[in-house]
Amino acid sequence: xxQLEVLQSGGSAAMPVPPVxxxxxxxxxxxxxxxxxxxxxxxxxxxxxxxxxxxAISASLKPQAEVFDNRVIPKxxxxxxxxxxxxxxxxxxxxxxxxxxxxxxxxxxxxTFSSALIAFGFAYFRFPGRNLLFGVLLSxxxxxxxxxxxxxxxxxxxxxxxxxxxxxxxxxxxxxxxAFYVFLQRQFFLGIPRDYFEAARMxxxxxxxxxxxxxxxxxxxxLIVTFIFEIQAKWFDLMTPLIYLRDTALFTLPLGLKTILxxxxxxxxxxxxxxxxxxxxxxxxxxxxxxxxxxxxxxxDGIAAGGRxx
Amino acid sequence: MASIAxxxxxxxxxxxxxxxxxxxxxxxxxxxxxxxxxxxxxFTIFIAxxxxxxxxxxxxxxxxxxxxxxxxxxxxxxxxxxxKVSKAMMNSLVFTxxxxxxxxxxxxxxxxxxxxxxRMAGFFRTIFYLPKMTPPVAVAILYLLLFNGSVGIVNxxxxxxxxxxxxxxxxPTWVKPGLVLMSxxxxxxxxxxxxxxxxxxxxxxxxxxxxxxxxxxxRFRDVTLPMISPALFFTFIILTIAGLTEFTKAYTAFFxxxxxxxxxxxxxxxxxxxxxxxxxxxxxxxxxxxxWLLFVVILVxxxxxxxxxxxxxxxxxxx
Numbered sequence: 001x002x003q004l005e006v007l008q009s010g011g012s013a014a015m016p017v018p019p020v021x022x023x024x025x026x027x028x029x030x031x032x033x034x035x036x037x038x039x040x041x042x043x044x045x046x047x048x049x050x051x052x053x054x055x056a057i058s059a060s061l062k063p064q065a066e067v068f069d070n071r072v073i074p075k076x077x078x079x080x081x082x083x084x085x086x087x088x089x090x091x092x093x094x095x096x097x098x099x100x101x102x103x104x105x106x107x108x109x110x111x112t113f114s115s116a117l118i119a120f121g122f123a124y125f126r127f128p129g130r131n132l133l134f135g136v137l138l139s140x141x142x143x144x145x146x147x148x149x150x151x152x153x154x155x156x157x158x159x160x161x162x163x164x165x166x167x168x169x170x171x172x173x174x175x176x177x178x179a180f181y182v183f184l185q186r187q188f189f190l191g192i193p194r195d196y197f198e199a200a201r202m203x204x205x206x207x208x209x210x211x212x213x214x215x216x217x218x219x220x221x222x223l224i225v226t227f228i229f230e231i232q233a234k235w236f237d238l239m240t241p242l243i244y245l246r247d248t249a250l251f252t253l254p255l256g257l258k259t260i261l262x263x264x265x266x267x268x269x270x271x272x273x274x275x276x277x278x279x280x281x282x283x284x285x286x287x288x289x290x291x292x293x294x295x296x297x298x299x300x301d302g303i304a305a306g307g308r309x310x
Numbered sequence: 311m312a313s314i315a316x317x318x319x320x321x322x323x324x325x326x327x328x329x330x331x332x333x334x335x336x337x338x339x340x341x342x343x344x345x346x347x348x349x350x351x352x353f354t355i356f357i358a359x360x361x362x363x364x365x366x367x368x369x370x371x372x373x374x375x376x377x378x379x380x381x382x383x384x385x386x387x388x389x390x391x392x393x394k395v396s397k398a399m400m401n402s403l404v405f406t407x408x409x410x411x412x413x414x415x416x417x418x419x420x421x422x423x424x425x426x427x428x429r430m431a432g433f434f435r436t437i438f439y440l441p442k443m444t445p446p447v448a449v450a451i452l453y454l455l456l457f458n459g460s461v462g463i464v465n466x467x468x469x470x471x472x473x474x475x476x477x478x479x480x481x482p483t484w485v486k487p488g489l490v491l492m493s494x495x496x497x498x499x500x501x502x503x504x505x506x507x508x509x510x511x512x513x514x515x516x517x518x519x520x521x522x523x524x525x526x527x528x529r530f531r532d533v534t535l536p537m538i539s540p541a542l543f544f545t546f547i548i549l550t551i552a553g554l555t556e557f558t559k560a561y562t563a564f565f566x567x568x569x570x571x572x573x574x575x576x577x578x579x580x581x582x583x584x585x586x587x588x589x590x591x592x593x594x595x596x597x598x599x600x601x602w603l604l605f606v607v608i609l610v611x612x613x614x615x616x617x618x619x620x621x622x623x624x625x626x627x628x629x
Contacts, residue, residue, distance in 0.1 A: 042423060046437050052452050052495065053440065055463060059455070068461035114348045121345030128333035130342075137349065140357055144555050144608060146584050146601040150367060150594050151360035176352020207341050236445045238558045243589055254447040254558075261451055262566050274455065281448045288443040296436060300502050307503030307544055 053285075060279040067274045081279040088260065093280065095249055096256035099167065100235055103252055107171035108230035112223050114174065115181035120211050122182065123189035124197065134186075141179045145239075153243055163246040170240055170252070174230070181226045184306060188222035189215055225302030228295045235288060253284050368598035375592065385599035395600065397575065398583040399607070401486065405579065406553030408490045413549055414542065417500035424501075425508050435505070439498035450562035453492040454479055479563070482576035489559060489577070500545050507541035508534070536624040543623045547615055551608055557581035580604060 059067045060081055062074040069075065086093045122134050156162055156169045192215060200210050216223065234252075241255040248259065260280050264273040292299060333339050343350075368385055372378045389395045420438050424431050441449075457464050459477030468475040478488035511534060519529045535542075556579050564577040565586070584604065588597040 038423075038426065042427065042434065045420065045423065046434060049438050049441055049495065051463075052456060055456065056452060068455075068458070070463050070466055114352075117345050117347075118349045121342050125338055125342030125345070127336070127339040127342040128330045133346070136353075140353070142551075142608070142612065143357065143361070144551070144601070144604055146555065146581060147364055147605050148357060148360035150588055150598055150601070151363035152356060153589075154363070154594075155355070155360075173352065173356050176348045176356065182349070207345075211345070232443070236447075236558075238447055238562065239585065242585075254445055257445075257447045257451070258562055258566060261447075261454075261562065265454070277451060278455070281451050285444050285448050288445065289440065292436075292440065292443045296439075300435070300439070303499050303502045304506035307506065307541055 056278055056282055056285070060275060060282045062275055064273055064275050067278065078275060081275045082283075085260075085276055085279045085283065088276065090248055091256065091260055091263070092249060093256065093283070096251050096253045097283070099251065100253040103167050103170050104231045104234035107174040107234045108227045110171060111174035111178050111181060111230045112226045114177040115226060116185055116216060116219070116223060117211070118177040119182045119185035120189055120215050123186045124210075124215070137179050137182060141183075149239075149243065156244065162244055163250065165250060167245070167250065167252075169244040170234070170237075178230075180306065181229070184302070185219060185222045185226065187305065188219040192218050221298065221301070224295065225298050225305075228291060228298055229302060231291065232288065235284075257281060257284050364598045364601060367595050368602055370595045372595040372598075373592050374594065378595075381595070385596050386603075388596065389599055389603060394578065394583060395603075398578050398580040401576065401578055402554050402556065402580040405486050405490060405556060406550055408486065409493050409553050410546065410549045412490060412494050413497050413500055414545060416494055417497040417545070418504055418542075420497065420501045421504035421508055424505055435502070438501055441496045442498035444496065446558035447562045449492060449496065450559040453489065453559065454563055457488045457492065485564075485576040489563070493556075493559065500549065503541050503545055504538060507538040511537040539623045540625060543615075543619045546619070547612055550611060550615065554604070554608055554611070555581050557585060561585065 054072060055070075058072055058074060061077055061079060062069070062071075062081075063076050063078045066075055118137075122130065122137075152169075152173075153162075161168045196214055196218075197210050200214050205213065236254065237252070238254040238258065241252045242258075245251055245255065248256075251259065257280055261277055264277050369380060369382060370378050371381045371384070424435055424438070427434055444452075456462050457478035459465060459475070459480060462475075462478070464478065465475030476484040478484045515533050515537070516529055519533050524532065560577045560579045561582050564574045565582060580600075581604070584597055584600045587593045587600060
């Protein structure tokens with residue numbers, strides 16, 4: 001499309017149109033006062049929800065003394081905060097980010113694949129014990145991780161993999177599926193017409209190729225939802241790294257962030273270098289916002305689907 | 311025909327057993343179990359095994375360092391008399407009692423607002439959802455900064471309307487309300503569930519209600535609420551469990567290297583105390599009994615919720 005066309009279409013949209021005709025249907029009967037009140041509520045909520053982000057980004061660009069001045073535009077710009085964050089002794093930010101990236105990616109890939117296998121098993125086949133096993137699977141969602149965390153820790157300790165560079169306790173459990181994702185993907189597999197599989201069987205497909213060539217491609221949205229949800233879960237998780245990692249070089253980002261907070265926040269006996277803490281916080285938040293920007297549809301649909309049949 | 315139907319419908323124990331046995335002669339069954347194999351392994355190693363082990367541990371004084379003894383119900387006896395347990399349990403209950411209603415109401419209001427926005431709904435939905443993408447550790451740090459008693463923006467804004475804001479992060483009475491407010495920033499997920507439920511309410515119900523002379527409030531109470539009650543019920547349960555097991559925000563803000571005494575008493579949530587008993591004091595036996603208490607509490611509360619909600623939840627058509 002040429003620039004001219006863009007301008008023209010933009011221009012036509014901006015043409016003065018009678019306001020009544022342009023107003024959304026629902027508002028037509030509503031008085032102006034009510035509409036104005038509604039707009040105030042909407043804008044008010046928006047400010048409430050966005051302001052913490054703005055506050056953090058702005059504070060991260062201020063010198064130490066001005067972090068709490070609550071100005072939106074910093075009086076003195078301190079872009080060097082972001083360089084300083086990467087030069088804190090005993091706080092290897094880059095390593096933490098890298099650890100979080102690869103643990104999240106590996107864990108998400110593992111759980112997506114394993115949950116798909118299990119979900120397909122529950123969705124396609126009819127076998128004795130299916131409903132019972134699926135009930136057991138669903139009921140494991142009720143189990144708080146606190147109940148299993150000590151014996152699980154002892155297993156890893158026995159294997160000598162505590163504080164190990166492979167970060168195994170953080171992602172290996174994902175190889176065995178996860179109840180919520182199995183539930184989500186099963187719903188999706190159930191929606192695939194059975195004829196597709198029967199036809200494939202006629203064509204000589206075996207169970208594996210039916211899973212891999214038909215079920216998986218058709219359930220792609222559910223797999224993407226699983227993948228990004230798990231990326232988020234790993235990126236958020238503080239407790240697991242807290243249990244299994246001791247050396248700062250092995251930390252993932254949440255534990256790194258906590259370490260920076262403890263060494264610079266005033267409660268940990270630090271100097272109150274809040275500008276560094278805030279800069280590190282912004283660094284931890286931005287990748288998630290970026291993922292949301294790309295996959296927002298999947299996040300929103302996935303949550304809605306999870307809530308629909310709980 | 312009528313004489314055949316009852317026997318076909320009610321398979322006796324023998325037929326059922328035969329069905330089971332014959333199932334295992336089918337190749338399909340074995341292939342299905344093959345697909346489920348990852349879950350069988352994971353369930354054994356990471357769920358069933360640890361559950362049993364944890365139950366056994368809860369009757370011992372296992373603590374890594376010393377020799378382990380069978381202590382019977384001593385741990386459970388101790389936890390009843392441990393003032394920190396009741397304190398921590400109260401903290402978690404109070405937090406849950408405050409945060410769950412606030413989150414449900416806020417999310418519902420936001421969803422209702424979004425429903426009326428029209429074309430810009432996508433944009434505002436994104437805005438309301440973004441906090442949900444913020445890592446809890448980051449949320450806790452923002453909490454410490456925004457709710458800072460002397461220089462935080464929250465008290466600054468309260469000052470504009472003449473309110474002398476409390477010292478949120480250091481005054482024990484205000485620690486939990488502050489955490490609740492900050493947590494309610496991330497209601498985006500709940501809101502999206504409600505929005506989907508609201509969009510699923512058939513329009514003709516509203517039209518029929520309006521024709522019968524029902525006002526906006528009546529339509530909301532008698533049409534909207536019953537129609538979205540499954541979603542409300544689902545989030546009610548999920549949020550309650552999340553509230554009772556809340557760990558990350560409280561731990562980040564008040565524990566770790568900078569553990570203090572005063573306000574940490576107020577932020578000592580049950581999961582935090584459990585974690586400290588486990589991995590800071592290494593009282594694995596005692597911590598296991600704490601974990602089982604938590605599990606039982608969650609089961610009991612969920613059971614009550616399910617029983618009570620049965621009256622109010624309306625499942626359309628199905629079930």
